Amino acid sequence: MEGYLPEDVSNTPIKDFRDTIGINNLSYGAAYYPWIVTSYTHAVGFRQLALFDTADLDTQITDLTPYAKNAQEEALTTTAIAAIADTNACFDVAEADKLMLQTGGSNYLKTRLNDYQADITRNTALVSNMTGYLNTLASVAAAFARAETSAQTDSGFAGEIALLQQDTELTEALVGLIAIEKNPATIANTEAARDAARINTLYGPLAPKWLDGASLDDIMADATAFANNSAGRLEIISALAPHTAKILSSYDRLCNAALYFEQEGGNALFAGHEFFNGVRDMLIKKMRTVPPSATVAGIYASVDGSRGVWKAPANVSINAIIGPAVNLDNKDQENMNVDTSGKSINAIRAFTGRGSLVWGARTLAGNDNEWRYVPVRRFYIMAEESIKKATEPFVFEPNDANTWVKVRAMIENFLILQWRAGALQGAKPEEAFYVHVGLNETMTALDILEGRMIVEIGMAVVRPAEFIVLRFSHLMQSGQG
Known part of the structure; x- marks a missing residue:
């Protein structure tokens, strides 16, 4: 039942529900209308928005400039889109799952590296695991160069990249990684396709800015004689350990900066762009609107504990909600209580000065006097x-x-x-x-x-007093005075 819609000439959620549900065991079920709008907020980022034309719901709209009323709104849109591209560049690590990387960061990468190391320790698939270990590090290192290429000139993210490029410890870690990678003994411990030319391709984008002005040819290969066995590969990992730690911590710093500027760009867009601000508000309200099932179940449990299962779970306030998705009055509820099929629907109503209350305690067997409540x-x-x-x-x-x-x-x-x-x-x-x-x-x-x-x-179970009828009459004066 689309309980967030009003019952009118255009929408018939109540009628549709009654037409759809069967006729067996109705006394064991109860229905509540409408849905409720919770007070819990939801974070909606610009990245999450996808626009489609109603005439072509299969093709996403990519040109968002027509939705800007002026140059300022267009600039905000451009900045927000660029910030998303920067974040994508940071997380575009070939050897990692993008979603896991976004949620786990360097901890996820450490887990992957530890898994490779554990397999090498167990003498399992030595060549492929050593290759996977080094490819993961190379992909992370390449993310610095990708982020630099993506960053817009004079943007806050570009400033953060400039600071990372001036970090001498990061430079030393990248140079140390490349030196060990160029070691012939290291190359011999990996797959044949991962030769010297492949290493130049992997690390080429880092030169010269990330290597303190040096080219790859300027970096001398490490001369350690690593054995071509499990122990030799573990020695390679041990030699890489200090470089790995610095690269991963700097990578976290890079990604955190990208995420920060993406959030800032999105916030600025929503604050200064009328169209996208309206879209976000509409989505948040939509996300806050939920079926009342869980809420009603909680009210059942609360009333059971405070009064007893025999007490009607009605005339009870609902906490943490803005109100019902549809406002109802007595006339609306009259049609919900009584139906030829007997399928009564309980109302959730907002009352002035009282909040939102569950205002009904009927089962779906509304025509059955024994099991109505x-x-x-x-x-x-x-x-x-x-x-x-x-x-x-x-x-x-x-x-x-x-x-x-x-x-x-x-x-x-x-x-x-x-x-x-x-x-x-x-x-x-x-x-x-x-x-x-x-x-x-x-x-x-x-x-x-x-x-x-x-x-x-x-x-003889007690029945709830669903209606209180007060009758008044004139009383004629009967005495003198």
């Missing part, structure tokens, strides 16, 4: 389940008068407690319930021979 059905369910569990110890006990007395006494004691709590009507227990069990009362001799103990229970 939610607390009646729920009390019977509770009583049935409680008594079933309580009688389990009597299974396979002698089916005689002694057992019948015990069963009847146990059930009566339970129902007396419910009567005292206010769940059952009657001035005394005899008027509130009865429990019958015994030969020629609920069972025949054949029932006993066939192993059946039959217990009959009747209960």
